[in-house]
Amino acid sequence: MSLNKTELVSAIASKSGLTKADADKALDAFQEVLIESLGKGEAVKVTGLFSAERVERAARTGRNPRTGEEIQIPANFGVKISAGSLLKKAVAK
Template sequence: MSMNRTELVAAIAERASLTKVQADAALAAFQDVLIDSLGKGEAVKVTGLLSVERVERAARTGRNPRTGEEIHIPAGYGVKISAGSTLKKAVAK
């Protein structure tokens, strides 16, 4: 089972005594800040919850799974998300 955005907004609204519109705006703002920060190469850390950072991937050689042909995969960036201690404890139960 997973929670979609609508359900997340409703849960945030209830827990924080906000309207759904306010909770959705807060979630959208968090998303914007996260995207802007990662785009600049800045890590975002919410102590105890999570850490998100941009990581560099080196160029490498891969294989086309259909043909087995070698292909060049260019260097680029990815996103690394690490769970904080509070989040780790929550899922260990």
């Protein structure tokens, strides 16, 4: 089972006392700040919940799974997300 955005907005509204519209705006704003910060290379840390940072991936050689042919994969950036202590504790139950 997974929680989609609509269900997440409803849960946030219920727990915070915000309207669903305000909870949706807050979630959208969080998403924008996260994307902008990571795009600039800034790490985002929410103590206890998670941390996210942009990581550099070196160029490497890969294989086309269909043909087995070697291909060159250029250097790029990725995102590393680490669970915080509260999140780890919640899933360990």
